[in-house]
Amino acid sequence: MRMVATGLLVLMAVVYAIARTFSQVYPAVGFVRAFAEAAMVGGLADWFAVTALFRHPLGLPIPHTAIIPRNKDRIGDTLALFLRDNFLTPAVVGRRMRKLDLASAAGRFLTSPPDSTGRMRDGASRLVAHMIGSLDQERLGGMVKGAISARIRSLDLAPLLGQALSAxxxxxxxxxxxxxxxxxxxxxxxxxxxxxxxxxxxxxxxxxxxxxxxxxxxxxxxxxxxxxxxxxxxxxxxxxxxxxxxxxxxxxxxxxxxxxxxxxxxxxxxxxxxNPAMLRWLDGLWEQARAAMLRAAKNPDAALAGKFGEMLKQLGTTLQEDARLRSTINRFARRTAIGVTASYGDQIVRLVSDTVRGWDADTITGRLENAVGRDLQYIRVNGTVVGGLVGVAIHAVDVWF
Structure with missing residues (x-):
C-alpha cells in the first residue's frame, strides 16, 4: 500500500508536468492540471502527516514529528489506564460474569465434547503434560505430601471414629x-x-x-x-x-x-x-497420581473412555440438571473473577504499562505501523484523490466566475 500511495503521487506529478506543457494549447487541460496539482499537495500533506506519526519526515527533526516514539511511555500509561477503567474493574467483570453460565457450558462439554475442540484439547493436553513433566517432582511431591500430612494432622479423628462406631x-x-x-x-x-x-x-x-x-x-x-x-x-x-x-x-x-x-x-x-512406612506409602501415592495425570494429559481420549470418563459425564449431566449446583458454581466463578480483578487488576495494568515502556522506539513503531499502516496508506491515497477533486472545483470556480 505504501508503494501504491507513492506511485499515485508520482503519477500525479507526471500528469501535472504533461498538463502544464499542453495547458496553453488546450484550455480544457487546465482542469487536469488543477486536479494533478491539488492531488500532489493533498498526497504530500497526508504523506507528511502519516510519516510524522512514526518518524521524522526525510530525517529532519521537525517539531511535533515522530509522535509515537517520543510519546511511547505516555501511550503505554494511557492504554493501561484505559484497560483498568473499562475492563479490569470489579463492577465491569461482575456484570460480564453475570451474563455467563459457565456451569452449563462445562456440563455440555463434559457430556458430549464437540469434535471441533479436538485440536484445542490436544494442544491443551500437551501443554498440561509439559507443565507436569517440567515441574520439580521432588519439591512438588514434598509439597503434596506435606499438604496431605497437614490436612490429616488437622483432623480430630477421635470424634469421627466415635461417631462412626456409635452409628x-x-x-x-x-x-x-x-x-x-x-x-x-x-x-x-x-x-x-x-x-x-x-x-x-x-x-x-x-x-x-x-x-x-x-x-x-x-x-x-x-x-x-x-x-x-x-x-x-x-x-x-x-x-x-x-x-x-x-x-x-x-x-x-x-x-x-x-x-x-x-x-x-x-x-x-x-x-x-x-512412620517411614507411611512416608513411603505417601511417596508411592504421589507417584501413582502423577503418572495418572501424565497419562490423562497425554491421551485424554483414553482417560475419558474409562471410569474417570463416566464420572466426568455424570458430572456434566448433573451440572445441566441441577439448577442449584449451577448457581453455586457460577456464583463461585463470578466471585473468583471479581476477586482476581480486585487483587491483581492493578498488577495486570502495570504489566501492560511496563511492557510498553520496555520496548525501544523502533519496536513500538514497527508493531504499530504493521497493525495500522495499511489503513494509513489508504489515507494518503484518499488525500491525493480528494485533493485533486478540490483542485478541480477551485479551478472551475475560477474559470466560470
Whole structure:
C-alpha cells in the first residue's frame, strides 16, 4: 500500500508536468492540471502527516514529528489506564460474569465434547503434560505430601471414629466385626495350643509335673477357652458378647467425649504419619497420581473412555440438571473473577504499562505501523484523490466566475 500511495503521487506529478506543457494549447487541460496539482499537495500533506506519526519526515527533526516514539511511555500509561477503567474493574467483570453460565457450558462439554475442540484439547493436553513433566517432582511431591500430612494432622479423628462406631452399633453393623474377632481369637488359640501348654508346664510345681496334672490343666484351659469362643460364635445372646458390646459402646463414648482418649488417638495418628512406612506409602501415592495425570494429559481420549470418563459425564449431566449446583458454581466463578480483578487488576495494568515502556522506539513503531499502516496508506491515497477533486472545483470556480 505504501508503494501504491507513492506511485499515485508520482503519477500525479507526471500528469501535472504533461498538463502544464499542453495547458496553453488546450484550455480544457487546465482542469487536469488543477486536479494533478491539488492531488500532489493533498498526497504530500497526508504523506507528511502519516510519516510524522512514526518518524521524522526525510530525517529532519521537525517539531511535533515522530509522535509515537517520543510519546511511547505516555501511550503505554494511557492504554493501561484505559484497560483498568473499562475492563479490569470489579463492577465491569461482575456484570460480564453475570451474563455467563459457565456451569452449563462445562456440563455440555463434559457430556458430549464437540469434535471441533479436538485440536484445542490436544494442544491443551500437551501443554498440561509439559507443565507436569517440567515441574520439580521432588519439591512438588514434598509439597503434596506435606499438604496431605497437614490436612490429616488437622483432623480430630477421635470424634469421627466415635461417631462412626456409635452409628455402626445402633444399626447392628458391628456384628460382622465382632464375629470376625471371635473367629480370629479361635484360630489364634488353635495355632498357639503348644505355647499355652508350655506356659502352664513352666509355671506348674514339680509335683504337678511329676503327676502329669500340668498336662491335664493345660488341656482343660485350652478346651475351656475353645468352648467359650464356640459358644460366643454360635449364641448371639452370650453374656460375653454383651460385655464386648458394652466395651465397644464405652469406646465410642470415650472417643467422642474423653479428652485423654482424644489425645491418645491424636498421638497415635502423629506416630503413624511419622512412620517411614507411611512416608513411603505417601511417596508411592504421589507417584501413582502423577503418572495418572501424565497419562490423562497425554491421551485424554483414553482417560475419558474409562471410569474417570463416566464420572466426568455424570458430572456434566448433573451440572445441566441441577439448577442449584449451577448457581453455586457460577456464583463461585463470578466471585473468583471479581476477586482476581480486585487483587491483581492493578498488577495486570502495570504489566501492560511496563511492557510498553520496555520496548525501544523502533519496536513500538514497527508493531504499530504493521497493525495500522495499511489503513494509513489508504489515507494518503484518499488525500491525493480528494485533493485533486478540490483542485478541480477551485479551478472551475475560477474559470466560470
Amino acid at each position: 455402626a452399633i445402633a444399626e447392628h453393623r458391628h456384628m460382622p466385626l465382632l464375629d470376625g474377632l471371635i473367629r480370629w481369637a479361635g484360630k489364634t488359640l488353635l495355632h498357639n495350643d503348644a505355647l499355652i501348654r508350655d506356659m502352664v508346664h513352666k509355671r506348674a510345681g514339680s509335683i504337678m509335673r511329676w503327676t502329669g496334672l500340668d498336662e491335664t490343666l493345660s488341656s482343660a484351659i485350652v478346651t475351656g477357652l475353645q468352648k467359650m469362643l464356640d459358644d460366643m460364635a454360635n449364641d448371639p445372646e452370650h453374656p460375653l458378647r454383651a460385655k464386648a458390646e458394652e466395651g465397644l459402646q464405652k469406646l465410642a463414648a470415650d472417643l467422642q467425649f474423653d479428652e485423654r482418649m482424644r489425645e491418645r488417638v491424636a498421638g497415635f495418628r502423629d506416630e503413624i504419619l511419622e
